[in-house]
Amino acid sequence: MGTAGECAAQLKKTYAKEIQAIETKLAYTPARIARITHLFTLLKDRTIEKIEKSARIPAESKMILFAKVSQTELVLPPNDDEMPGCGHTTAIGPSTDIANFDGQVTACIGFMANLDRASDADILVSMGHEIAHSIDPCALESEFAKFAKPDAAPFPSEATYPDVVSCLRGGPKGAPCQNSNLHCNTEKGIADKCNEYSSGVEGDATAKAAGLKECQDYVKLTPSCPWGSNPKKSLADASSARVDPEPVSQIRESFSDFVGAEVAGTILEEQVRSGKLRGQDRLDALIGIAADFASLHGRCEDGNSNDVHQPGKLRINQNFFSSASFANAICGKNPTPASLPGGPQKCSAF
Numbered sequence: 500m501g502t503a504g505e506c507a508a509q510l511k512k513t514y515a516k517e518i519q520a521i522e523t524k525l526a527y528t529p530a531r532i533a534r535i536t537h538l539f540t541l542l543k544d545r546t547i548e549k550i551e552k553s554a555r556i557p558a559e560s561k562m563i564l565f566a567k568v569s570q571t572e573l574v575l576p577p578n579d580d581e582m583p584g585c586g587h588t589t590a591i592g593p594s595t596d597i598a599n600f601d602g603q604v605t606a607c608i609g610f611m612a613n614l615d616r617a618s619d620a621d622i623l624v625s626m627g628h629e630i631a632h633s634i635d636p637c638a639l640e641s642e643f644a645k646f647a648k649p650d651a652a653p654f655p656s657e658a659t660y661p662d663v664v665s666c667l668r669g670g671p672k673g674a675p676c677q678n679s680n681l682h683c684n685t686e687k688g689i690a691d692k693c694n695e696y697s698s699g700v701e702g703d704a705t706a707k708a709a710g711l712k713e714c715q716d717y718v719k720l721t722p723s724c725p726w727g728s729n730p731k732k733s734l735a736d737a738s739s740a741r742v743d744p745e746p747v748s749q750i751r752e753s754f755s756d757f758v759g760a761e762v763a764g765t766i767l768e769e770q771v772r773s774g775k776l777r778g779q780d781r782l783d784a785l786i787g788i789a790a791d792f793a794s795l796h797g798r799c800e801d802g803n804s805n806d807v808h809q810p811g812k813l814r815i816n817q818n819f820f821s822s823a824s825f826a827n828a829i830c831g832k833n834p835t836p837a838s839l840p841g842g843p844q845k846c847s848a849f
């Protein structure tokens with residue numbers, strides 16, 4: 500390394516905090532924060548409205564869903580101590596992620612820096628997905644697991660969403676994980692996960708055995724969460740997630756794709772009706788959404804992978820286009836994507 504390079508590296512190290520503060524200020528501009536906050540509020544209010552009006556969701560489940568959506572908030576900029584690698588430039592470049600950490604929807608610095616090039620439709624679908632994570636089957640089971648006895652049955656998420664969970668899975672009744680569009684966890688994946696967890700527990704053999712039992716109890720209460728182990732997974736390569744040795748449950752991600760598309764879809768339908776979104780804009784919106792979702796998790800693969808998300812093409816064709824609102828907003832009435840024989844089936848969440 501030359502002297503100038505050494506000097507730059509030294510300055511970066513000395514003034515790391517100051518540089519982070521400047522990067523944050525440049526990315527999280529007042530105009531971007533105002534735009535994303537407006538879209539977030541639209542989505543959150545519409546999600547609550549859809550739950551309230553739903554004839555499908557049982558009344559006792561509605562209260563839980565209201566509480567979970569109400570406490571969901573947008574965190575801008577994130578606290579980098581809590582979300583390491585999200586708030587500023589990391590060794591592998593700025594993170595473009597947006598994620599829901601237990602009700603805290605966090606837009607990383609790269610997401611904000613790209614915001615001026617993203618359409619409202621793309622942001623609505625991405626953030627709709629993140630808000631839906633607050634009420635996805637895994638989130639409901641995890642909430643219940645906080646106080647349930649170990650031998651209790653898991654939270655009945657299939658009954659909360661009677662038409663959507665089985666519809667998205669598309670498997671035969673009674674054996675929804677076989678010949679399904681979506682993977683479920685496997686016994687081997689669960690065993691690997693809990694063995695890995697217990698081996699990390701500090702202490703003697705008794706402490707490790709207690710850790711193993713604790714993991715097994717928790718996994719039983721949360722069957723819709725993805726459970727498996729992949730020690731080779733690399734944080735620097737998002738595509739490495741797709742090569743998990745065992746399939747894991749994908750319902751959490753597919754549910755959030757679908758419900759996000761349902762909520763964003765009704766907002767986009769209104770934009771089509773008012774003339775705000777028309778002609779080429781609708782195609783541009785779809786291309787932006789497809790590029791985002793496909794570049795993150797599995798480009799143009801035709802088949803499923805072992806990632807928690809299906810590959811992008813399946814997410815678009817199966818999860819987004821199963822929403823009548825989304826399909827109508829983007830393509831007009833009764834569209835059938837050419838790449839799917841017969842097109843996706845329509846599911847109903849609310």
Ligand SMILES: [Zn+2]
Nearest residue numbers: 628632752755
């Ligand atoms: Zn997700």
